[in-house]
Amino acid sequence: MSYGIKLHVTGEFACFTRPEMKVERVSYDVITPSAARGILEAIYWKPQIRWVIDRIHVLAPIRFTNIRRNEVGIKAGAPTAAAMRGEAVGTFGILIEESRQQRAATLLRDVSYLIEAHFEILDRRFEKNGPELSARDNEGKHLDMFNRRARNGQCFHQPCLGNREFPARFTLIEDGAPLPESTIPSDQRTRPLGWMLHDIAYLPADKKSKDSFLTGQGKCVRAEPRFFNPIMQ
Template sequence: MQHPNFVEFQVTGEYALFSDPIMRVGGEKCSYQVPTYEALKGILSSVYWKPTLIWYIDAVRIMNQIQTEVKGIRPIHYQDGKNDLSYYTYLKNCRYQVRAHFEWNENRPELAQDRNEYKHHNIAKRMIEKGGRRDIFLGTRECQGYVEPCVFGEGTGAYDALPELGFGLMVHGITYADEAYSPETQGKMTVRFWHPVMKRGIITFPRPEDCPLTKSLREMEMKPFGEHLENFSGLREFGEVE
């Protein structure tokens, strides 16, 4: 069933780096073959975000053939400021169709007065049309991305004829304290894992609470917002906080 607050958009970029954390231990970076839930959520949050709501990524459609390119990078040492040599494996010529929706953040009862579904849905759609409020990145800062409206499922994708393809164990995303969905995730930062399967070019994501594997990383406190939204100074002039 499609959520009434859904949005659809296409994100493109010359390169992407959705890092596999296992490959970063030795200083190298290697991208997953497909974007993670958290990376797509971050893209949509750059387009439009408010603490009043939580974005849920429903599905992604892989439009272009999965290709990689290895680049020699000279990152800077944290300890002495000197250069090192590493090899980063990027995805190239990326294009994805995304469907998502938002729900109210029940961990933020102090923002209940801002729960105007019509307002937030229409602002989000306008921001997609304008390409987003902030810069869009595909996994990392050096991979610039571009967002535009689309109809999910339209056009020809590279994997439309492929019945099924699994990608093994992947990171789904991170649950922060202000988006906790259970007693186990309250007051903590929790990482989620799952086994994605692409069917006819489409990967359908489970909700965060439905991920089969989770691991608590550390304790975390929620950022408080005052009764009169002191942390939203300046937003009233845009008509986004009433």
Template sequence: MRNSIEFRLYGKYALFTDPLTKLGGEKLTYSVPTYQALKGIVESIYWKPTLVYIVDEVRVINAIRMESKGVRPLDYGGGNTLANYTYLKEPCYEVRAHFEFNLNRPELEHDRNEHKHHNILRRSLNAGGRRDIFLGARECQGYVEPCEFGQEPGFYDGYGELHLGNMLHGINYPDETGSDAMEVRLWNPVMKDGIIRFIRPEECKQVRRIREMMPRSFCADDVRTADELLAEMNAGEKS
């Protein structure tokens, strides 16, 4: 697929939190990563406001196993709370994603260079990402590396269909949708032979409005070329 990348994603633990379990102060992970979590990981590899990432599919390599831990969450009221968090243990995935240009940002039209961004994205992936990779939560460190999707044997190869019930798909932000609200998307994924093929955000039928939010705009004063930034740095050093 055009402007696509394929990578292996793994770590010791993952916590793709089911929002329903947060109400009591404890957390329970989904059995598989959400679209939004994977999109955030791709953005940690390389992000620009010019781009919108679309996660096409994820392949579950290791068996889905969970482990519960007693943790002490931050309590700013001075309490000594003990909570129970349930993590995925030794998760490993193959992910395929691609980028498109954010047409809701006409002020960044000058930066719509597919060849440039794709090359930077691939170099960033080879380096393990530009920012730290987290598997759903900050305490779950993750790692990425290039791979060929479908080549590595997986635990669920030939397993058949597994219905995962109603899950969070992702969040609509005004920066990408052009709307004046933040919305949450839900869907009912089906894993077939270990592979979940994601529907696109605009194809989600279950959308709930959360709150009003306005997109951030970029004007010409916010944009600098590399040469301009270097000149400003040199001028600052001389002064």
């Protein structure tokens, strides 16, 4: 286990869509671990590390709101994807005006979370094809880079709260600094959250399987969702 970090994340709206209600989106009650990992990876990611979520503190009351949004009713097909990769001739993208649909969405509003996490070292070489470093030096470099980027508000891309139109604001909690206080009433702080998506596991698969695909390293895998039953307390 590596050094831990604490990140305070807030936002005006959030939508962590339940997979069983993906046509008209309905959010989970709280952020999912995979969404929290995505926020950390937006700030600092390297192929040599893997972020692991240890704990998520819910700091604001769980409140929902309903809005209607413009979405599209079709997905980009295989010819479009092949054309974008330069493997075929075709139209890039989707004509939004021809496939626009208004759909309802049940979102979270005024969210506030404290994410506790650590990273695991997958490769002791800090840079590709570089020399191997000791575990202490390697972890220290990654930790320093994450802390510096989070402290300065830097990110590879804007972290979001489920959807790109819901940006996340983040603040690094330094060692020894007081933790943000919860504004949830004391009688609402303990509750079951029901089954939620934890993360996606990529398992070895047969190339003949319909749901398999090749990774960048040429390995054949399939994606399998993993669920868990958390309790807020």
